[in-house]
Amino acid sequence: MERPQREAKTFCRLCGGHCGLSYSFDADGGIAKVQGDRTNPLTRGYACIKGLTLHEAHLSDRRLLWPLKRTPAGDFERIALEQAYDEIGERLRAIIAARGPDAVGCFRGTQSYLNPLAYALQPALLAAIGSHSFYSTMTIDQSAKWVTARRIGMWGAGLDPYELSDVFLLVGANPLVSLATANMAVQNPVKSIKEAKAAGKTLIVIDPRRSQTAEFADLHVQPIPGEDATLLAGLLRHILASGWEDRDFARQYVDGLESLRAAVEPFTPDYVAERTGVPAEMLETAARLFAEPYPDRRKRGFVTSGTGPSMGRHSNLSEHLIEAINIVCGRLAQPGDPVINPGVAMPRRPRRAEVVPPFREWESGWQDADGYGTLFGERMTATLPFSIGRDTPDGIHALIVDGGNPVNAIPESAKVSAAFDRLDLLVCIEPFLNETSRKADYILPPKMMLERAEITSPFLEVIFRAPYAQYAEAILPEPEGAELVDDWEVFWEIARRLDAPLALNGTPLDMARKPATDELIALLLEGAQVDFAAIRAAEGGRIFDVSPLHVEPGDGDAKFDLAPPDIVEELRELRAESAAGAFDLRLAVRRMRDVMNTAHHHLPTLEKRLTDNPLWAHPDDLASRGIAPGDRVRIVSANGAIEARAEADATLRAGVVSITHGWGGGAGVNVNALTSLGARDPINAMPVMTGYGVRLEPLVIDFDIGHQVRRVEC
Numbered sequence: 003m004e005r006p007q008r009e010a011k012t013f014c015r016l017c018g019g020h021c022g023l024s025y026s027f028d029a030d031g032g033i034a035k036v037q038g039d040r041t042n043p044l045t046r047g048y049a050c051i052k053g054l055t056l057h058e059a060h061l062s063d064r065r066l067l068w069p070l071k072r073t074p075a076g077d078f079e080r081i082a083l084e085q086a087y088d089e090i091g092e093r094l095r096a097i098i099a100a101r102g103p104d105a106v107g108c109f110r111g112t113q114s115y116l117n118p119l120a121y122a123l124q125p126a127l128l129a130a131i132g133s134h135s136f137y138s139t140m141t142i143d144q145s146a147k148w149v150t151a152r153r154i155g156m157w158g159a160g161l162d163p164y165e166l167s168d169v170f171l172l173v174g175a176n177p178l179v180s181l182a183t184a185n186m187a188v189q190n191p192v193k194s195i196k197e198a199k200a201a202g203k204t205l206i207v208i209d210p211r212r213s214q215t216a217e218f219a220d221l222h223v224q225p226i227p228g229e230d231a232t233l234l235a236g237l238l239r240h241i242l243a244s245g246w247e248d249r250d251f252a253r254q255y256v257d258g259l260e261s262l263r264a265a266v267e268p269f270t271p272d273y274v275a276e277r278t279g280v281p282a283e284m285l286e287t288a289a290r291l292f293a294e295p296y297p298d299r300r301k302r303g304f305v306t307s308g309t310g311p312s313m314g315r316h317s318n319l320s321e322h323l324i325e326a327i328n329i330v331c332g333r334l335a336q337p338g339d340p341v342i343n344p345g346v347a348m349p350r351r352p353r354r355a356e357v358v359p360p361f362r363e364w365e366s367g368w369q370d371a372d373g374y375g376t377l378f379g380e381r382m383t384a385t386l387p388f389s390i391g392r393d394t395p396d397g398i399h400a401l402i403v404d405g406g407n408p409v410n411a412i413p414e415s416a417k418v419s420a421a422f423d424r425l426d427l428l429v430c431i432e433p434f435l436n437e438t439s440r441k442a443d444y445i446l447p448p449k450m451m452l453e454r455a456e457i458t459s460p461f462l463e464v465i466f467r468a469p470y471a472q473y474a475e476a477i478l479p480e481p482e483g484a485e486l487v488d489d490w491e492v493f494w495e496i497a498r499r500l501d502a503p504l505a506l507n508g509t510p511l512d513m514a515r516k517p518a519t520d521e522l523i524a525l526l527l528e529g530a531q532v533d534f535a536a537i538r539a540a541e542g543g544r545i546f547d548v549s550p551l552h553v554e555p556g557d558g559d560a561k562f563d564l565a566p567p568d569i570v571e572e573l574r575e576l577r578a579e580s581a582a583g584a585f586d587l588r589l590a591v592r593r594m595r596d597v598m599n600t601a602h603h604h605l606p607t608l609e610k611r612l613t614d615n616p617l618w619a620h621p622d623d624l625a626s627r628g629i630a631p632g633d634r635v636r637i638v639s640a641n642g643a644i645e646a647r648a649e650a651d652a653t654l655r656a657g658v659v660s661i662t663h664g665w666g667g668g669a670g671v672n673v674n675a676l677t678s679l680g681a682r683d684p685i686n687a688m689p690v691m692t693g694y695g696v697r698l699e700p701l702v703i704d705f706d707i708g709h710q711v712r713r714v715e716c
């Protein structure tokens with residue numbers, strides 16, 4: 003075999019896995035081989051099919067290679083990049099002059115989270131023009147965590163460290179597929195979970211489906227989806243009734259324990275069993291495994307969650323109860339605990355064992371015309387379709403989308419699509435035509451990740467369970483004849499045209515001279531614990547030898563607010579409501595390993611592996627409805643109907659069906675035709691995306707003609 007001419011290392015940034023990749027190129031510069039980088043100390047050779055086929059996205063014949071402008075006829079024509087910037091700048095200027103800066107919004111999609119310069123400069127542009135209108139996927143995802151952090155308070159030192167933990171309770175999270183679960187070791191998830199089990203750690207998984215992660219669980223609790231708040235209230239009640247709370251911790255750091263105890267009192271094991279389908283003994287076992295103290299030493303470990311509870315009804319209450327369980331059990335990092343990852347690219351900061359007090363910014367700060375405020379400086383994405391085009395001061399008239407496809411991703415697609423049509427100006431930084439970019443006035447196609455120099459994001463490096471960083475050079479040239487942007491450049495170019503100077507890492511940028519990407523990375527890393535030069539030199543990523551850090555005792559006397567009035571009231575409402583609905587099945591969210599949300603479904607390798615997003619249902623639920631695997635079915639919710647191919651899945655709880663979002667742009671179907679923006683949470687406008695009622699209607703019926711049975715598509 004010919005020896006490869008060149009090898010290069012990089013890392014995948016599609017999801018939080020950050021998998022180290024190693025590429026071999028042949029003499030012509032063609033890609034000879036791609037594999038997970040076995041020498042990468044953090045990701046240890048792991049990579050999924052999405053990472054291993056990244057180059058197909060770069061080489062795709064559907065890729066957009068130069069800036070496009072919509073024509074009056076509705077199609078696109080090429081436009082020179084500078085001309086596009088000039089026109090965008092001019093139109094933004096006019097919109098700001100007529101309507102004020104809040105009329106200009108930005109939307110951060112998943113593919114700009116791990117691009118740290120875009121991550122920093124997109125909100126910097128809005129700050130520079132004075133707009134509040136920053137949106138991201140977070141508020142249609144797990145912003146229940148943000149609401150809870152603000153409402154209950156935060157612990158300055160974080161949860162019990164993963165490494166010191168005896169037990170993990172995962173609620174609606176599947177790190178083996180999603181590599182996204184807070185506080186868990188998600189890099190190389192298969193190896194990590196096996197190591198945790200080998201070390202004797204206990205894993206409890208609450209999931210209506212026997213997920214890939216639940217396969218490893220010591221206890222799998224399989225509830226009806228959408229009922230997490232009830233289940234968690236019951237769990238907390240049992241913990242308190244058994245006296246398993248950490249009383250010393252509560253005395254020092256907790257307000258409202260007795261009110262919360264009273265508020266969860268009606269969630270008896272029998273009530274919870276009836277409503278969630280989880281037998282009382284199983285709930286008690288889960289509570290015992292998690293919370294019963296050891297006789298001889300402190301039990302450690304935490305409850306953590308994914309999209310399951312945060313997309314169901316009462317999502318903010320569910321997350322509040324999750325943190326309340328951690329708090330009453332004292333499962334927070336203690337003085338003297340090691341800080342496993344003190345950080346690399348971020349400045350060093352002490353971790354203190356103290357409460358950062360609650361702070362309801364959505365009540366005290368800026369609010370839109372419907373009374374929705376902001377959360378960690380962001381407006382709520384599910385309010386965007388209502389704000390677009392309206393004449394109130396918060397109305398959105400121009401939007402810049404980076405690395406996202408909100409028209410597909412936001413619930414109630416028809417409403418979202420119609421709203422986006424009302425925009426005066428839509429700019430997408432996007433390599434493909436999708437449901438959103440098709441509506442754009444300007445599409446600015448970006449360099450894709452193998453073509454750009456990048457560093458693991460300082461903003462998100464805390465997810466690594468080691469002081470790790472990686473810098474990757476561009477390893478593929480841009481396609482011949484292409485005119486592409488680095489995402490950050492768009493924000494810089496627009497800011498310059500609006501005379502709105504940007505700042506990065508606290509330093510004003512020189513707006514007269516365009517910086518190089520590496521200059522900006524260097525600026526971003528000013529104050530870092532490891533020099534940019536050292537990170538850049540450590541090809542393929544390194545766990546750095548940063549000096550050890552330990553949790554310090556705190557000095558504040560702030561307390562967690564376990565039972566604010568709105569939480570007590572929501573618990574009362576929850577207990578009073580009737581769970582029964584007009585539908586006989588519940589739909590649960592779930593992700594597929596081979597695709598990332600709406601992206602890259604059309605790549606050749608993925609098209610061979612996946613044709614669509616099937617409707618998964620328990621075999622008994624299919625059989626009892628006369629549906630055979632492979633049949634097409636209509637899925638009907640209170641808000642709409644879609645059609646999909648049925649697939650039997652015995653890992654689901656009976657009575658639960660499941661289908662992945664993000665499809666329907668080409669193949670498959672968009673689940674967000676079933677969801678609704680009607681019942682949004684009053685704080686973060688979170689819609690309900692899991693656990694809602696549906697029914698199935700067969701689209702194939704059997705005709706019995708004499709002795710022949712014919713299957714006919716309706």
Ligand SMILES: Nc1nc2c(c(=O)[nH]1)N[C@H]1C(S)=C(S)[C@@H](COP(=O)(O)OP(=O)(O)OC[C@H]3O[C@@H](n4cnc5c(=O)[nH]c(N)nc54)[C@H](O)[C@@H]3O)O[C@H]1N2
Pocket residue numbers: 110111112113114139140142143144309404405406407408410411412413431432433434436448449450451489591592598599600601602663664673674677691
């Ligand atoms: N019903 C339902 N709806 C959901 C969910 C659900 O579970 N159920 N999940 C929700 C969640 S958690 C999320 S995060 C959202 C996702 O919402 P979005 O972030 O809006 O959707 P993505 O498909 O992740 O968007 C990524 C986009 O980036 C583009 N892209 C790829 N590479 C690059 C690049 O190098 N640079 C740039 N600039 N762009 C690139 C892709 O082509 C794609 O269009 O969807 C939400 N919607």
Ligand SMILES: Nc1nc2c(c(=O)[nH]1)N[C@H]1C(S)=C(S)[C@@H](COP(=O)(O)OP(=O)(O)OC[C@H]3O[C@@H](n4cnc5c(=O)[nH]c(N)nc54)[C@H](O)[C@@H]3O)O[C@H]1N2
Pocket residue numbers: 017018112143173174175176177179180181182183208209210211213226227228229230307308309310311314590591592593594595596597598599692693
């Ligand atoms: N392969 C792949 N990885 C991804 C993504 C992707 O699209 N594909 N998307 C990325 C994004 S944007 C995100 S936000 C993360 C999400 O990361 P996760 O939240 O871990 O996402 P899932 O893998 O869908 O796992 C959610 C689990 O919740 C369960 N569930 C559904 N409804 C309920 C419920 O009502 N209650 C409970 N308790 N459980 C429920 C589902 O059965 C599923 O196993 O993943 C990221 N990683």
Ligand code: SF4
Pocket residue numbers: 014015016017018019020021048049050051052053054181
């Ligand atoms: S998409 Fe796959 S290869 Fe890429 S970081 Fe995530 S798990 Fe790793």
Ligand SMILES: [Mo]
Pocket residue numbers: 139143
């Ligand atoms: Mo997400």
